[in-house]
Amino acid sequence: GAVVSQHPSRVICKSGTSVKIECRSLDFQATTMFWYRQFPKQSLMLMATSNEGSKATYEQGVEKDKFLINHASLTLSTLTVTSAHPEDSSFYICSARVITGKGNTEAFFGQGTRLTVV
Amino acid sequence: DAKTTQPNSMESNEEEPVHLPCNHSTISGTDYIHWYRQLPSQGPEYVIHGLTSNVNNRMASLAIAEDRKSSTLILHRATLRDAAVYYCILRQNSGGSNYKLTFGKGTLLTVNP
Numbered sequence: 637g638a639v640v641s642q643h644p645s646r647v648i649c650k651s652g653t654s655v656k657i658e659c660r661s662l663d664f665q666a667t668t669m670f671w672y673r674q675f676p677k678q679s680l681m682l683m684a685t686s687n688e689g690s691k692a693t694y695e696q697g698v699e700k701d702k703f704l705i706n707h708a709s710l711t712l713s714t715l716t717v718t719s720a721h722p723e724d725s726s727f728y729i730c731s732a733r734v735i736t737g738k739g740n741t742e743a744f745f746g747q748g749t750r751l752t753v754v
Numbered sequence: 755d756a757k758t759t760q761p762n763s764m765e766s767n768e769e770e771p772v773h774l775p776c777n778h779s780t781i782s783g784t785d786y787i788h789w790y791r792q793l794p795s796q797g798p799e800y801v802i803h804g805l806t807s808n809v810n811n812r813m814a815s816l817a818i819a820e821d822r823k824s825s826t827l828i829l830h831r832a833t834l835r836d837a838a839v840y841y842c843i844l845r846q847n848s849g850g851s852n853y854k855l856t857f858g859k860g861t862l863l864t865v866n867p
Contacts, residue, residue, distance in 0.1 A: 640797075642797075670854055670855075672857075678859075679841075679857045679858060679859050679860060680792075680798070680857040681857075682854055682855075682856065685854055727795075729797045729798070730797075731797070731798075731855075742800050742803070743790075743800065743855055744800065745790075745797030745798045745799070746797050747796055747797050748795065748796060748797045750795070
């Protein structure tokens with residue numbers, strides 16, 4: 637299957653600093669990527685849809701000025717958590733939509749980034 | 755988004771089949787039924803999907819009720835590596851940003867050796 641790679645897998649940062657998470661499609665081009673957040677023992681919550689060459693679409697309740705998304709190329713989307721606070725500590729996961737054979741569509745997910753804000 | 759209902763948890767023994775149920779009584783005629791699973795500290799992994807007919811792949815089988823209001827993911831022989839949270843998700847049959855997936859709480863599958 638298609639490979640989506642996230643970097644870093646783990647990051648610890650100080651409160652008030654910014655952290656950038658990269659999501660790359662390694663063997664395909666992704667015009668659309670999705671960013672999710674997952675708190676411990678909870679399900680994935682969609683944060684935003686990242687569109688190549690245009691502005692991201694944010695879900696209700698997600699602060700676009702705090703979670704900056706850039707999708708400058710067909711293989712890379714980045715999520716920057718600005719002015720991070722301990723409550724932003726979470727597992728961040730990206731995914732990309734891939735059109736497979738026979739017109740089917742599947743979503744492939746990155747391995748996730750564990751962010752800890754201290 | 756149409757909602758799905760799954761049991762919070764299930765247990766199985768290694769080498770035995772596992773049937774994971776999902777109810778989706780409000781499914782629309784164009785919704786696909788997708789199953790993903792998530793191992794601890796990893797991103798979700800695609801398992802299988804279907805529309806009306808039963809589906810088989812190397813990982814699992816998907817049995818869809820005739821009225822499409824429920825489905826069952828079948829793992830034919832559970833292994834310890836199948837221990838994960840399994841998510842049943844309905845996806846609208848449209849492309850672009852409408853491909854976003856809405857995750858419920860899923861079923862935590864425990865596999866006993």
